[in-house]
Amino acid sequence: MTLLVRLKKGRDGPDALSCTRSDGTSAWRRIPRGLALHDLAHFAVETELALAHGFFGLVASGWSFEELVAAHERARLPEQAIWVELLVSRFSLEALDDTPSDARAFHSELVRCAAPLELVVPRELTEDELSRVRAALRALAARWQALAPGETLELRFGSTSA
Amino acid sequence: MRRREWTRSSALGSFMLAASSPMLALWLLVLSFASPSLVNRARGTSADDESVLRRAQSVLAPRGIEAPELSRLALGTFLEAQDAYRACDFDACARTLDALWRRAPPGAEAWAALPSQPGGANFGTPTCYYALRMLGECVAWRRQQAAQAGRTSTERVRARPIVLCVVLAGHSSGVSPRTNGELEANGGVALAHDLDPALLANDGALVHESLELLREYALAITGGRLSIDVRIVALPELRLNVETRAGSVRTCGLAPEALDVVWAKLDASTRSTSDWWWLLYPSHVPETCPDFATTEFVTGGMASAPNGGPCFVIDDRWLVRKPPHLGRGPYSDGERRAYLPQWLQHELFHHLFHEYAELGLERESHQWFRRATWPDDFEGRFEADYYAQALEKRLRTPRARPRLDLVLRYAAPPAEVLRKLTPAAFEGEYERRPIENDWHRVTLKRTGTNELQWKNAAQARWRVEWDAQRGVLAIGADSPYFDREHPQRNELTIVPRRADDGAALAEVVGLRQGPDVWWRTTK
Numbered sequence: 001m002t003l004l005v006r007l008k009k010g011r012d013g014p015d016a017l018s019c020t021r022s023d024g025t026s027a028w029r030r031i032p033r034g035l036a037l038h039d040l041a042h043f044a045v046e047t048e049l050a051l052a053h054g055f056f057g058l059v060a061s062g063w064s065f066e067e068l069v070a071a072h073e074r075a076r077l078p079e080q081a082i083w084v085e086l087l088v089s090r091f092s093l094e095a096l097d098d099t100p101s102d103a104r105a106f107h108s109e110l111v112r113c114a115a116p117l118e119l120v121v122p123r124e125l126t127e128d129e130l131s132r133v134r135a136a137l138r139a140l141a142a143r144w145q146a147l148a149p150g151e152t153l154e155l156r157f158g159s160t161s162a
Numbered sequence: 163m164r165r166r167e168w169t170r171s172s173a174l175g176s177f178m179l180a181a182s183s184p185m186l187a188l189w190l191l192v193l194s195f196a197s198p199s200l201v202n203r204a205r206g207t208s209a210d211d212e213s214v215l216r217r218a219q220s221v222l223a224p225r226g227i228e229a230p231e232l233s234r235l236a237l238g239t240f241l242e243a244q245d246a247y248r249a250c251d252f253d254a255c256a257r258t259l260d261a262l263w264r265r266a267p268p269g270a271e272a273w274a275a276l277p278s279q280p281g282g283a284n285f286g287t288p289t290c291y292y293a294l295r296m297l298g299e300c301v302a303w304r305r306q307q308a309a310q311a312g313r314t315s316t317e318r319v320r321a322r323p324i325v326l327c328v329v330l331a332g333h334s335s336g337v338s339p340r341t342n343g344e345l346e347a348n349g350g351v352a353l354a355h356d357l358d359p360a361l362l363a364n365d366g367a368l369v370h371e372s373l374e375l376l377r378e379y380a381l382a383i384t385g386g387r388l389s390i391d392v393r394i395v396a397l398p399e400l401r402l403n404v405e406t407r408a409g410s411v412r413t414c415g416l417a418p419e420a421l422d423v424v425w426a427k428l429d430a431s432t433r434s435t436s437d438w439w440w441l442l443y444p445s446h447v448p449e450t451c452p453d454f455a456t457t458e459f460v461t462g463g464m465a466s467a468p469n470g471g472p473c474f475v476i477d478d479r480w481l482v483r484k485p486p487h488l489g490r491g492p493y494s495d496g497e498r499r500a501y502l503p504q505w506l507q508h509e510l511f512h513h514l515f516h517e518y519a520e521l522g523l524e525r526e527s528h529q530w531f532r533r534a535t536w537p538d539d540f541e542g543r544f545e546a547d548y549y550a551q552a553l554e555k556r557l558r559t560p561r562a563r564p565r566l567d568l569v570l571r572y573a574a575p576p577a578e579v580l581r582k583l584t585p586a587a588f589e590g591e592y593e594r595r596p597i598e599n600d601w602h603r604v605t606l607k608r609t610g611t612n613e614l615q616w617k618n619a620a621q622a623r624w625r626v627e628w629d630a631q632r633g634v635l636a637i638g639a640d641s642p643y644f645d646r647e648h649p650q651r652n653e654l655t656i657v658p659r660r661a662d663d664g665a666a667l668a669e670v671v672g673l674r675q676g677p678d679v680w681w682r683t684t685k
Contacts, residue, residue: 008364018365023435025325025391028370062323064389066381069250 001052002158003060005043007036011149019059027065036144037095041088043155044136049129054084056157082119086110087133095137103127211265214238214258221496227281232266232273233289240290240500243297244375252304259298268295268550269542282490285500292504292546296379299550303382321387322664324571326377327436328369329424330396330478331443332357336404336417338446342453345408355444357398358478366394368481368498369440375503376510380570383553387567387664393436400427404446406459414447414459416475422648425468434574434633438474439467445477449486458487464509466677469655471572472513474506504546511549514557516677517569520595521556568660575658575666580633582668583656585614588628588635592673592680604680616641626654635673643675651676 006018015036020026031039046054052061058068058081068074090110094100101109107124114121125133144153215231218238222229229237239262246255266272273288286292339350361368370392377390402424403417424441425433447461448454462476479485481502483492493501515524522537529535530548540551557566574580585608594602600619606626609615614635617623625638635654637644645651657672657679672681 006365016364016367020365024393024395024432025323026365026370026394028365028367028392030367030371062391064323064391066378067389 001057001060002156003056005039005056005155005157006152007039007144007155008152009036009144009147009149019056021060021062027059029065037141038088038092040140040144041092041095041137042084043157044133044140045084045087045091047157048132048136049087049125051080051084053078053080054088055081060158079119080122082117083114083122086113086119086121087125089113091133091137094134095141100130100134103130106130210261211235214242214262217241221494222281222283225281225283225494227283229280229283229289230276233276233280233285235262235265236276236289236291236294237285237496237500240285240294240297241496243294243301244499247297247301247304247378252301252308255297255301256305259294259301262294263298269544269547271543274543279484279489282484284484284489284493284497286504288544290500291544292507293375293500295546295550296375296503296507299553300375300378300382303385307386321384321389321567323389323391324437324664325435325573326373326390326392326438326440327428327432328366328392328394328440328442329428330357330361330394331400331402331424331441332396332398333401334404334416334444334446335401336446337406338448339406340448340451340453345406345412345453348407350406350448353446354401355446357442357444358482360482361442361478362396366392369394369442371495372481372498372502373506375499376506379503379507383558384565384567384570387565388570390438393432395428395432397424397427400424402443404443406446406448412457412459413461414445415461415477416441416443419648421465421467421473421475422650425650430632433469436469436471437570437572438471440474440476441465442476442478442481445479447477447479447485454486456486458485461485464512466513466516467572468650468653468676469572469574470657470674470677470679472510472570474509476505480505507549508545511552514566515552518557518562521552521561523552523556564660568664571660571664571666574633575656575668577633579658579666579668580630580656583628583630583633583670585610585612585628587668587670588614588673590682591684592682594678594680602680637675654680657681 002022004020006020008016008018010016010030010033014030014032016028017031017036017039018026018028042055045051046056051057055068058077059065087110090106090113103125107121110121140153140155147153215234215238218229218234218241221237221241222234239258243255243258246252246258273291276288278287280289333354333356335352335354337348337350338353339345344350373390373392377392380388380390400423402420404415405417406412406414420443421441445461447459449457461480462474465473465475467473481493481498484490484497488501512524515521526532526535530545533543536548537551537555539555540548542548542551556562588606589608590606592604592606594604597603601622603619605617607615607617609625612628612630614626614628615623616626616637622642624641626635626641627638629636632653633656637652637654641652643652654673654675656670657674658666659669659671661667670682672679674680
């Protein structure tokens with residue numbers, strides 16, 4: 001289950017996200033400016049924490065972008081996907097505000113956000129995991145920032161090389 | 163694309179969001195519980211006349227295009243409504259569409275009075291009408307699903323996606339006329355063309371964008387049971403022969419054997435795991451010659467793939483620029499969003515009406531263009547109305563058997579299913595519908611380990627051999643249908659019984675040769 005993820009920086013318009021599965025099928029979507037960081041946070045969280053049922057994991061296993069927005073499909077989302085969204089949200093906010101918190105505070109905030117969803121946060125991330133995700137996100141964001149308009153950031157999900 | 167942006171300074175800093183990403187939709191789902199105020203700001207209201215007119219003007223004015231008010235309303239409505247749809251704001255999408263339909267209901271005469279290509283722009287004819295109706299189907303389904311979410315979702319079967327394989331041929335070559343005289347004489351100069359690189363750019367963005375509404379539409383008209391995955395296969399070395407022909411309809415398209423050439427170039431896995439096809443090849447249209455500056459050449463249409471699946475065929479420039487008879491210049495994003503779904507829908511319905519021939523919805527070619535040929539219970543005026551009526555009153559009713567989403571699956575059964583089939587599984591009686599002669603009633607009887615006899619009611623008989631490895635019945639050389647020049651045509655593929663989710667089962671309900679199916683009538 002691998003996925004070739006390509007994020008293209010738009011020239012005059014939106015950026016674009018392309019995900020090609022190992023069977024050759026692909027999903028493609030324009031994404032508004034600014035949202036690439038969110039995608040990259042997904043990549044960092046799902047790869048560094050080896051979570052197979054987040055956004056990229058679901059797409060790799062055959063979920064289409066359309067299924068992910070369908071109300072009746074959301075009910076089938078694995079709980080891990082919601083957890084991943086919460087994690088991505090926290091890491092993205094941290095990155096934007098440059099206000100990393102320690103593991104305890106990070107977990108508390110996650111539990112607070114998870115409560116209305118009736119989601120039990122499966123576990124507290126360790127300081128090491130937090131550091132790794134943050135480092136991966138910083139590195140990915142730097143690569144993205146360095147791209148000229150029209151260039152593409154290529155990542156492989158489901159393999160060791162990113 | 164209109165950007166729906168908002169800022170949440172306290173928590174999100176300057177993080178600008180635009181709700182058109184599936185990931186963001188998920189994120190919004192989370193935030194809708196965690197931060198209702200943020201999400202409420204994303205819930206738009208429907209666009210009013212003024213805003214949709216402004217939207218249309220933002221597209222038309224820079225190009226100096228003037229259009230009637232209804233054309234502008236239709237264009238602005240479509241763009242606004244599709245943006246709302248992309249942002250998962252289905253209620254706003256529906257409200258925006260409803261506002262337009264209140265002004266000019268589907269089928270109203272006002273639509274017929276609109277110019278076809280105002281200012282050389284092509285948003286479809288009438289303006290955006292097909293795309294608006296398709297989007298209407300989509301949003302109605304999405305809202306229905308949203309209303310039912312939580313009541314039925316846990317019981318719902320997840321349908322297996324089908325694969326639409328988009329084949330991009332690298333080159334084309336053939337004789338190209340420079341004048342009407344040369345065209346009439348089948349003359350001209352030998353020319354070769356390469357695939358427009360725009361089709362491969364940005365991971366096939368043009369292809370994906372052209373398919374966006376059709377893919378949603380397929381989901382909607384099958385109640386969510388037919389999700390289409392796209393697989394783009396570039397064959398940069400492939401060169402296809404093209405021909406330009408005069409006649410009552412002028413054509414400039416692939417030579418007859420082209421599909422066989424393409425099929426032979428595809429790897430076995432791609433062939434067996436793809437359901438639908440879209441073949442794009444380098445255009446050969448001589449539009450730069452003054453004689454053909456406004457000439458319509460037919461460059462493609464709907465073909466039947468060897469697996470029986472629909473095969474859209476068109477030249478590459480169909481996605482890039484307006485052909486001379488449909489306007490001028492390159493396609494804008496808005497034109498492509500509105501027009502390409504119209505073309506794809508048109509071709510798909512040719513296929514659907516062929517698959518359900520017994521419903522008699524295309525007894526005459528393109529009969530939807532002649533109102534007098536419509537079934538008595540059909541309402542409306544335009545081709546798109548005909549399709550909507552066909553769905554509502556035929557294809558989504560018990561009269562359409564097998565169910566739409568099951569008929570439209572053509573990939574070969576997986577190896578584990580094929581392994582369960584023996585020649586005995588094929589024995590029985592079959593018929594091709596409609597039955598027009600005795601060759602359309604057939605009995606299959608086992609005569610050897612892997613061999614069967616195909617015998618029709620006209621008493622003609624020949625051998626067929628079960629090839630379990632490839633999952634086909636090979637037609638014997640003693641058959642009058644045996645084609646020595648095109649060996650790939652000498653195969654019958656299996657139409658399996660399907661589970662509710664579309665999975666192939668180890669039971670043969672029919673045999674297919676190209677577009678023809680012999681349906682089993684006995685076990």
